[in-house]
Amino acid sequence: MFVSHRDEIAKRKLEGKGIKEVTKQVLVGPDQGWKDHVLRMFTLGKGGFAPLHSHPWEHIIYAVEGKGTLFMDGKEYPLTPGSTAYINANLQHQVLNAGDQNFVFLCIVPEFGDI
Template identity: 30%
Template sequence: MKICSYRDVTPDREIPGVALHLVISAQDGAPHFAMRVFEVEPGASTPFHSHWWEHEAFILAGRGKLRGSEREWELAPDDAVYVPGDEEHCFINTGSEPLRFICCIPHH
């Protein structure tokens, strides 16, 4: 088992304005899924992209939008999000504070 604060995990900052904390991974013994915590700064977004795997997200703080290929959805704290595999998407921070969310994906 593992318990940690996402704040204790050094984030990947490859995407400008986005901090990705990989809090649980295969290296922790999780055989199927990874858990990540994203922090998207105001005005920033994750890249518009798609991939074969689905993922689930849970909005912890902030406001934003989930952009899909045909529409956008508003995001607020306590929202649960499902993104099917092969669906183009990105998370956009439209608020004045960081958009923070948990995202779980299968190992790929």
């Protein structure tokens, strides 16, 4: 059993090629008892973006705050609070902040995909 609040969970700033103004929090995963998947929260600051990439696992996105854009399979999709997306394995994709405030979204991946 596990109960917490996002404000109490450690944030890790991500850095690297193709990444700008991104922090990651693992809300629920193996350390909290969920052995098969990981629920992460990403915050993209103003002008922030994750890298354009693909990987051999599917995942789910749920927008929480702000405005974002999901670039997926050569198309752009606007994301606002309540937007959800399923991204197939091996599909090239990228998430960008499209507003003046933080863009916050949840992302669920299989445990082996939390890298």
